[in-house]
Amino acid sequence: MATAPSATSQASHDCPPLKPHYSFGQRCRSLYHELWFRLSEGIRWSRRPYHEIPAGRLTELSPWQTTRIDGLRTRYGLAFESLYSRHTALANYNYLDVLDQAWMRMDRPIPRHGIVTDVGCANFWYARTLHAFFRPATLKGVDVEGFRLYPTGYSRYDAVAGYIADLPQTSFVVANYCELEDQADVITAWFPFVTPAPVLAWRLPLTVFSPEQLCARIARNLAPDGTFFMVNQGVEEAATAAAYCRRAGLRSVGQWIHPQPLRARPHPPVASCWAKS
Ligand SMILES: C[S@@+](CC[C@H](N)C(=O)[O-])C[C@H]1O[C@@H](n2cnc3c(N)ncnc32)[C@H](O)[C@@H]1O
Structure with missing residues (x-):
């Protein structure tokens, strides 16, 4: 997940710099990550779809968590713990x-049955959540890094294959979204990189950090009546992301700060909806 912005990245939230300044240390770390990134994308290691060992039941939850999860189970007919580990199950309930x-607090109609693309989906562990919520005609996850190798010997690609195995009309594309021609009715982005520090924390090179181009491409790929749904970590990061969105020609149609997420975070999740200007 994205972490707090670094001192160098906090320069201005209203007008982020077009060319961020990187410290010597950041550039060294970036080069190191670049090496591994290029290696894994070159080798494209894949064994077979990876399936988690299901937790079965979720225990040790506080009463308010149990109540909220029960409500989500009933409304969406899902039980993530029957498919996933405790960590992934809780994380899915959290995103759901x-x-x-x-969407309820922003008082917006949920755009169901459309073409949905998630930008920067990592191993798409939350594909089932997006599927349950948007009931999409098609669902596509896009990530620039597809073949990161996990300590289990499986790659990100294998993990994605497991998560989307039984989801109809769902796919994963390894690509730099900034270069993708891909119109969608709904585009989602959970914790996109809008400052450089989280890029390095995710062990990626700074060459993939391009929030300006990412937002421009989102605006370009969004269908005329489409919605871009974004979640950022905390109000500062959300303000930085909002500046990029506005610069790309998107207009805000709603924002909501979650007061009590199911999984505690150092900063509250800030959800926002955007439309073409
Ligand atoms: C902070 S992580 C969030 C991952 C995921 N959305 C989640 O909530 O767990 C950002 C993700 O965006 C991906 N990413 C960054 N730049 C990208 C680009 N230009 N195109 C596609 N994916 C990108 C990264 O590889 C990383 O997986």
């Missing part, structure tokens, strides 16, 4: 809760 509450 954000979606569920954000």
